[in-house]
Amino acid sequence: MRYTGIARVLLVPALVGAVLAAPLGLELFGRMTGGAEDPRSGSATAARWSEEWYDAHDVVVLYRHPSVKVRDPRYRKAVHDSLRRLPAEHVSGLATYWTTGSASMASGDGHATYALVTLRDGDEQEHYAAVADRLRDVENLYAGVGGPVPLLAERNAQAAADLARAAAVAAPVLLALLVLVSGSLVAAAVPVLAGLAAVAGTIGLLRLFTEVAEVSITTLYAAAVLAFGLAAGYSVFVVRAVTDALDDEAPGERVTGAFGGEASRERALGGAGGVVALSGTALAVALLGLLLFPGASLSVLGPVAAAVALLATGVALVVPAALLGVVGPGVAGLRVVLGLRWRPRPFLPHLVATVVVLAALTVPYVQVELGGAGRRALPAGAESRRVAEIVGRGFPGNPLEAVDVHVLVERSFAGKPRRPGPLGQGHTPISAVTRVAASDVRSFADRLERLPHVTGVTVAGLSQEHGAVRLSVHHALDPMSGAAGELVASIRSVDPGPKVREVVAGGAAAARTDLLDAYTRALPWAVPLVCTLYWAILAAA
Known part of the structure; x- marks a missing residue:
């Protein structure tokens, strides 16, 4: 044929x-x-621990009123009434300014606050789609929705x-x-x-x-x-x-x-x-x-x-x-x-012209900053981007862009270790260990607060099961900037003290830093391999 x-x-x-x-x-x-x-990086480990150990938030709901402040009981009632209407089969956790008592969840002018919503395990996009309209249904308040899941x-x-x-x-x-x-x-x-x-x-x-x-x-x-x-x-x-x-x-x-x-x-x-x-x-x-x-x-x-x-x-x-x-x-x-x-033309002029054109086309990429796109990949008017930018500008410490630091604390037995029983007669329960507390990492947090660009360090959570304290290191930097990457490197280089087993830093700035480091390590190997494979196929043909 x-x-x-x-x-x-x-x-x-x-x-x-x-x-x-x-x-x-x-x-x-x-x-x-x-x-x-990079799934093997410290930032990926930190993101996984945040999700598994602390039920990290999936959705951020921003509320604002032009005249009423968050201290007004009517403000609290409107927000909590809206959140109570969310179906339990789609939402597993909620946190607000009033339930946490965190001053950082109120804007500088006192007219805005936000709620953190954790979705059920499973298909997060499906859970979010089921509650998206209800999140915006708040009496007498502007409500905007952002966070990781809505952004995606x-x-x-x-x-x-x-x-x-x-x-x-x-x-x-x-x-x-x-x-x-x-x-x-x-x-x-x-x-x-x-x-x-x-x-x-x-x-x-x-x-x-x-x-x-x-x-x-x-x-x-x-x-x-x-x-x-x-x-x-x-x-x-x-x-x-x-x-x-x-x-x-x-x-x-x-x-x-x-x-x-x-x-x-x-x-x-x-x-x-x-x-x-x-x-x-x-x-x-x-x-x-x-x-x-x-x-x-x-x-x-x-x-x-x-x-x-x-x-x-x-x-x-x-x-x-x-x-x-x-x-x-x-x-x-x-x-x-x-x-x-x-028609056939001389080879050299064509080669020179091609090289000049390609070189000119690369000029705009000289100022490109590599890293995760995040909210910047969306148009300026996109809701998720607008919510993130409002929280970043109007709330103390830029809470949604903080460096996420997990500190694993050395623990000891809470009492005298129990003696094992006779062989073959059951097992002896493991003795209880001391509980972790914010005081275990206070000296380390104080050293982090003295770093350049750090505006504050707060305790974001405790995991008794894993012996970990979660810190939020607040700053006013763009997480995609080189300065934010230098801050992550400084955090990782701080001496955590004698009672700390491990420190893992995450967040948007750490993820960008780890990704660029991984690309830098792989590039010298990948380019020669790609060229070798390509020419090997052509030569074999």
């Missing part, structure tokens, strides 16, 4: 599968995670909107450029269709990956761009090979297929397809080098990117060939402008 015939046969089941998998792919936007952390929900919704907007912008621009190059609307439309088909397939593929691994929003963006770029780029190469073959045919051969005209197009398709298959396979193998990076985003992006590269390669091999097999010589039809006919 000819190449175009095989492609047409494969196109039909591919289209049917895409239609049937569309509902499955749409589920992806409710299953993505943040993913920008907004980022998921934003990701879907971003993909639709990117497709709406990229497709017409690419189509216009390809029309300029090829001069044919039909030839220009084929790569655009292939790129959009690859993006649709990528969304379904990522949905399948969520069954075995966490897929972050960063992974979605990178995979979608990779799929569209590869499928469209490879399709341009395939279409160009066919149109060049058509340009070399006599006019009569295009109509009748005489003198080997159709055979020449099949050879052109076969040659271009072989190059595309080799390049896509080599790229997929090379992308597995991303497995060396420890961050959840990039470690998953390695196999995802490799799978997407193979998917885009398959789309570029099937879709253009099938469409070209249908339209035949009509691929050169609907000419709009005179296509640009490329």
